Each structure stands twice: as C-alpha cells, then as structure tokens.
Amino acid sequence: xxxxxxxxxxxxxxxxxxxxxxxxxxxxxxxxxxxxxxxxxxxxxxxxxxxxxxxxxxxxxxxxxxxxxxxxxxxxxxxxxxxxxxxxxxxxxxxxxxxxxxxxxxxxxxxxxxxxxxxxxxxxxxxxxxxxxxxxxxxxxxxxxxxxxxxxxxxxxxxxxxxxxxxxxxxxxxxxxxxxxxxxxxxxxxxxxxxxxxxxxxxxxxxxxxxxxxxxxxxxxxxxxxxxxxxxxxxxxxxxxxxxxxxxxxxxxxxxxxxxxxxxxxxxxxxxxxxxxxxxxxxxxxxxxxxxxxxxxxxxxxxxxxxxxxxxxxxxxxxxx
Amino acid sequence: xxxxxxxxxxxxxxxxxxxxxxxxxxxxxxxxxxxxxxxxxxxxxxxxxxxxxxxxxxxxxxxxxxxxxxxxxxxxxxxxxxxxxxxxxxxxxxxxxxxxxxxxxxxxxxxxxxxxxxxxxxxxxxxxxxxxxxxxxxxxxxxxxxxxxxxxxxxxxxxxxxxxxxxxxxxxxxxxxxxxxxxxxxxxxxxxxxxxxxxxxxxxxxxxxxxxxxxxxxxxxxxxxxxxxxxxxxxxxxxxxxxxxxxxxxxxxxxxxxxxxxxxxxxxxxxxxxxxxxxxxxxxxxxxxxxxxxxxxxxxxxxxxxxxxxxxxxxxxxxxx
Numbered sequence: 001x002x003x004x005x006x007x008x009x010x011x012x013x014x015x016x017x018x019x020x021x022x023x024x025x026x027x028x029x030x031x032x033x034x035x036x037x038x039x040x041x042x043x044x045x046x047x048x049x050x051x052x053x054x055x056x057x058x059x060x061x062x063x064x065x066x067x068x069x070x071x072x073x074x075x076x077x078x079x080x081x082x083x084x085x086x087x088x089x090x091x092x093x094x095x096x097x098x099x100x101x102x103x104x105x106x107x108x109x110x111x112x113x114x115x116x117x118x119x120x121x122x123x124x125x126x127x128x129x130x131x132x133x134x135x136x137x138x139x140x141x142x143x144x145x146x147x148x149x150x151x152x153x154x155x156x157x158x159x160x161x162x163x164x165x166x167x168x169x170x171x172x173x174x175x176x177x178x179x180x181x182x183x184x185x186x187x188x189x190x191x192x193x194x195x196x197x198x199x200x201x202x203x204x205x206x207x208x209x210x211x212x213x214x215x216x217x218x219x220x221x222x223x224x225x226x227x228x229x230x231x232x233x234x235x236x237x238x239x240x241x242x243x244x245x246x247x248x249x250x251x252x253x254x255x256x257x258x259x260x261x262x263x264x265x266x267x268x269x270x271x272x273x274x275x276x277x278x279x280x281x282x283x284x285x286x287x288x289x290x291x292x293x294x295x296x297x298x299x300x301x302x303x304x305x306x307x308x309x310x311x312x313x314x315x316x317x318x319x320x321x
Numbered sequence: 322x323x324x325x326x327x328x329x330x331x332x333x334x335x336x337x338x339x340x341x342x343x344x345x346x347x348x349x350x351x352x353x354x355x356x357x358x359x360x361x362x363x364x365x366x367x368x369x370x371x372x373x374x375x376x377x378x379x380x381x382x383x384x385x386x387x388x389x390x391x392x393x394x395x396x397x398x399x400x401x402x403x404x405x406x407x408x409x410x411x412x413x414x415x416x417x418x419x420x421x422x423x424x425x426x427x428x429x430x431x432x433x434x435x436x437x438x439x440x441x442x443x444x445x446x447x448x449x450x451x452x453x454x455x456x457x458x459x460x461x462x463x464x465x466x467x468x469x470x471x472x473x474x475x476x477x478x479x480x481x482x483x484x485x486x487x488x489x490x491x492x493x494x495x496x497x498x499x500x501x502x503x504x505x506x507x508x509x510x511x512x513x514x515x516x517x518x519x520x521x522x523x524x525x526x527x528x529x530x531x532x533x534x535x536x537x538x539x540x541x542x543x544x545x546x547x548x549x550x551x552x553x554x555x556x557x558x559x560x561x562x563x564x565x566x567x568x569x570x571x572x573x574x575x576x577x578x579x580x581x582x583x584x585x586x587x588x589x590x591x592x593x594x595x596x597x598x599x600x601x602x603x604x605x606x607x608x609x610x611x612x613x614x615x616x617x618x619x620x621x622x623x624x625x626x627x628x629x630x631x632x633x634x635x636x637x638x639x640x641x642x
Binding site for chain 2: 042043046047049050051053054266269270273274276277278280281282284285286289292293302305306308311312313314315316319320
C-alpha cells in the first residue's frame with residue numbers, strides 16, 4: 001500500500017494547507033490529487049492558497065520526443081539544488097492513442113532525487129477532457145508556488161495545442177532541440193519563436209549541432225526586434241555529461257531579469273490570471289452541459305433536434321436559459 | 322486572383338444556400354469560409370442548413386503520420402466515384418509548432434480529382450483556438466451533408482485530443498496503420514479500440530504486415546463483446562497499387578449497416594448534437610470572456626486579482642454576473 005492510499009485524516013482544508021506549508025509531502029500530494037480530480041473543495045482551496053503564491057519562478061521545458069528533456073530537467077534540478085533552491089517538477093503528458101503516454105524520464109529522476117526533501121516531482125496525465133489538463137496544471141503550479149518551492153519546472157512533450165496552452169503559464173520557456181531536429185526547424189519557425197525564450201541544443205556533441213545553432217541564431221536575428229527586445233539565447237548542452245547546464249541556468253536567470261525590467265512579468269501574470277478565470281468558467285459551463293440533457297426539458301430539446309425541428313443554435317439558446 | 326477573392330455577390334443567406342444546393346462551388350466555399358471565420362451569420366446559416374442534413378455518410382480516416390492516409394483517401398474517392406457517389410473530403414490539420422502543419426496529400430488529390438464536379442476537397446487548419454477547430458469541422462461536415470454529398474471523408478493526422486474530438490463526428494472511423502506501427506500498438510491499444518471501427522493495414526506488401534494483422538485481430542478478439550457487438554475488421558491494403566480498397570469500402574458499408582441495425586446510428590447522432598450545442602455555448606462563453614476584462618469593472622476585478630486581494634474563483638463569479 002502506498003502512503004497516498006492511507007493518508008492522515010486532515011480535518012479541514014486549513015489543516016491540510018498548514019501541513020503542506022510545513023513541508024508535509026502527503027498533504028501536498030493530497031492537494032494536487034484534489035486538483036487533478038476537480039474536487040468540489042477547489043474554490044475554498046484556491047481562496048486560501050492563492051494569496052500565498054507569487055514567489056516561484058515557473059519554467060517550461062519542451063521540445064520534440066527524444067530531445068533529452070528529462071535528462072536536462074534532471075540536471076537542472078541538480079544545479080538548482082547546489083544553489084539551495086527548492087525545486088518542483090510537473091511532467092505533463094496529454095496522452096493520445098498514438099503517443100502512448102508514458103513519461104519514462106520520471107523513473108530516472110525519481111531515483112536520483114528520491115530522498116531529497118527539496119525536490120518534488122509529479123506527473124499529470126490527461127483525463128481526456130478538453131482543456132481540463134492545462135487548467136489543472138495551472139492550479140498545480142499555483143499550489144507548488146504556495147508550498148514554497150523556489151522553482152517550478154513544467155515539462156511537456158510539446159506536440160499539440162494542449163502543450164502550448166500549458167506553456168503559456170511558464171515565465172521562461174526553454175525549447176530543447178537536438179541536431180537531428182534541424183530538418184524540421186524550417187516548418188516550425190513561427191511556432192517556435194512564439195513559445196521559446198531560450199533554446200538549448202542538446203546532445204551537442206553530435207555532428208550538425210553547430211549547423212542547428214547557426215540556423216536558430218539566424219531565426220532569432222530575423223525576428224522583429226528593437227533595443228528592448230529579448231534576443232533568445234541559443235545554448236549548447238550535453239545533459240548526460242552535465243555540459244552547458246550551468247550556462248543554461250544563467251540564460252534562464254537573465255530572461256527572468258528581462259521579464260521584470262521590461263514589465264513583461266506583470267503582463268504575463270495578467271494573461272495567466274485571465275486565462276485561469278476563463279478556465280474556471282469553462283469548466284463550470286461543461287458541468288452545466290453534462291447535466292443539461294438529462295432533465296425532462298433537456299430531453300425534449302434533444303428530441304426536437306434529432307427530428308430537425310430546431311437547429312443546434314436555437315437548441316443552445318433553449319438549453320442555456 | 323483566385324475565384325474566392327472576387328466571388329459573386331449573393332444578396333442573402335437564402336441566395337447563398339440555394340446556389341450551394343444547386344452545386345455552385347463558390348457558394349459552398351464561401352459558406353465554409355464563413356464557418357472557418359466564425360461569421361456572425363452562422364446562427365442564421367445553420368438554422369436554414371440544418372434541416373437539409375442527415376443524408377451523408379460521414380467517415381473518419383486517421384492514423385500516424387506516414388501511414389499513407391492521403392493516398393488511401395484518394396483511392397476511396399476513386400472507388401466511390403465509380404459507384405456514382407458524390408464525395409467531399411475535409412482534411413483537418415491541428416497544426417502545432419512541432420508538426421508543421423502542411424497536408425501534403427492535398428496537392429496529389431487536387432490534381433487527380435480537380436476537374437470532377439462530384440468531388441470537393443477542403444483543408445481546415447487550426448486557428449489556435451482551443452476546441453474551435455473541432456467545432457468548425459462539425460459545422461463544415463453538416464454543410465457538406467446539406468450540399469448533397471453522399472460521402473464526407475474527414476482525414477486527420479490523429480495525434481492529439483483535437484483529432485480525437487474531430488473523429489467523434491464520424492459514423493465510421495478507419496484507422497490506417499503500417500507494418501512499422503507494430504511496436505507502438507501495445508501502448509495505444511485502449512485508445513485505438515476506442516476510436517476505430519475498421520483497421521486498414523496499409524503498405525501491406527512490406528514485411529511484418531501479417532504480424533500486425535495478427536496483433537490487431539488479437540486485440541479485437543480480446544475486447545469485451547457479445548453477439549451484438551461490432552468486431553472491427555482488419556483489412557490489408559496497398560493504396561498506391563489500389564489493392565484492398567474495394568474490400569475496405571465493403572467493411573465500411575458493413576459497419577454502416579451495423580450502425581442502423583443496432584440503433585447506434587441514432588445514439589451517435591444524439592451525442593454529436595449534444596456536443597455541437599456544447600460547442601456553441603463554449604464559443605459564446607469565449608466571446609464573453611474576450612471582452613470581460615476590457616470593461617472598467619473587468620479591469621477592476623483583474624487589478625484585485627493581480628494584488629491577490631481576491632482569488633480566481635471569486636473573480637470568475639464577479640466576471641460572470
């Protein structure tokens with residue numbers, strides 16, 4: 001039996017939050033599970049938790065499968081721990097039938113940081129609900145922030161809309177590429193520049209690494225910019241040999257300073273909050289919709305719709321009033 | 322200048338719909354563009370269009386990249402044309418920075434069926450709005466149905482949540498795999514069985530094809546079923562040599578008969594309609610949200626939120642009332 005199956009019985013949300021703030025892992029895990037399961041206590045939890053947020057640096061790490069993201073995240077954790085920073089990792093996997101959905105890197109990290117109380121690692125997987133995963137991830141990040149972690153790393157496989165939504169919640173996004181990614185750079189230029197703040201060319205001991213670095217630098221140079229713009233650094237890393245990781249962290253810190261100095265940190269926070277409010281209302285609408293067609297009047301609307309006596313837009317009006 | 326840039330000036334929605342019903346391609350293209358652009362006439366369009374629907378067979382074709390979906394769809398079109406069926410294809414591409422977003426197959430098809438008035442091909446690409454693409458695709462399929470096409474084929478690259486949502490609108494889903502997909506079958510079992518009605522093992526002249534067929538048959542056999550269940554057929558195809566395509570169509574037709582006989586066709590229609598109503602209300606909420614924070618009171622709410630005087634759930638309440 002794992003501890004989570006038989007956890008202490010906290011008597012109230014306040015007790016649970018106090019335990020979490022005091023560093024209790026089970027309390028933290030319990031809160032995150034409540035978020036994942038969209039517990040009905042969420043409004044109360046967020047009410048008490050939200051004032052405690054605003055301290056963590058939230059970093060996104062993304063890139064195509066096989067780029068070595070997990071190893072790089074593992075190395076970033078190690079470096080941040082040397083700096084005495086508390087680090088949480090949220091590995092997000094919007095599983096699809098064609099991707100499978102296993103985050104293998106977790107096992108590695110779990111092993112190397114298992115006994116370190118300054119590191120917390122959690123995977124979040126899709127429950128199949130549209131938009132639900134990025135909403136839950138936002139609230140998990142807020143929770144880890146409130147729990148006192150200095151850094152929250154959000155790792156995604158970066159292949160779809162959900163991942164892009166998730167990355168919006170990061171202050172600094174590191175896009176990890178490998179020399180083999182070169183060929184596909186051309187087609188993904190626009191999208192990459194939109195999400196990346198720092199590029200890491202990983203496995204840079206391989207041939208073609210310098211070519212990819214040049215391509216990325218050219219891309220960065222061609223983007224619209226003025227003297228106040230952030231020019232995305234392009235760094236070479238070899239995560240498995242711990243090469244370039246300290247430099248990557250310097251680039252991340254430099255971007256964090258830029259965020260503050262340029263006023264973009266505040267703008268990002270505002271965007272994040274507007275999205276969170278939107279997610280809450282969307283979730284509420286989805287709850288309403290789930291039940292709307294179960295009532296007698298809802299059934300009658302559906303019947304008219306099936307017989308094509310009314311159209312979907314009119315039905316929507318009937319359902320929502 | 323393409324024709325769409327300088328189209329005839331239909332004076333009303335009624336005129337536009339009449340032209341579409343009479344087979345006017347520009348009118349059809351115009352209507353689909355209105356759906357893509359979420360035109361404000363949509364409620365009126367759907368009100369007049371929806372009663373004309375319910376005749377088309379809606380097929381989904383999905384599978385991993387490189388499985389040969391486009392070639393197979395091209396061959397399906399040719400076979401259906403021999404049967405004098407009018408065929409529309411909607412190629413949906415939820416583009417992401419890592420996938421790039423080009424549906425190359427279109428160009429091939431455009432060439433071979435360009436002059437055939439019984440074939441209409443259209444690509445839909447993501448506008449980046451969450452859930453917006455599957456909603457637009459549903460309404461495009463309804464439009465093609467109302468336009469009198471006997472078959473509407475919806476082709477997706479099948480790698481994410483958006484694609485799965487889109488496939489829900491198909492009555493029969495063909496999942497296209499290639500022998501090389503074998504290794505990944507194990508991890509995607511559950512997801513595949515959930516969406517597939519018919520399996521096509523394409524490029525079946527390659528080694529390992531029979532092994533994949535056996536694996537799929539084993540998977541089908543292991544799924545829960547009783548005498549009334551549909552046992553997903555597993556067919557071998559070589560789309561580029563036109564091998565197995567007629568048999569694939571027979572399997573599709575057989576599934577269509579099963580849908581009617583089992584009552585599942587009606588259940589699917591009900592699900593589809595409930596989703597469409599949900600999409601309409603979600604879209605409306607998103608419109609509301611877009612403007613909510615622009616007003617003076619919305620700005621005040623955001624200000625309190627930034628200062629952490631209120632939490633997102635309370636802000637959501639304030640915004641929505």
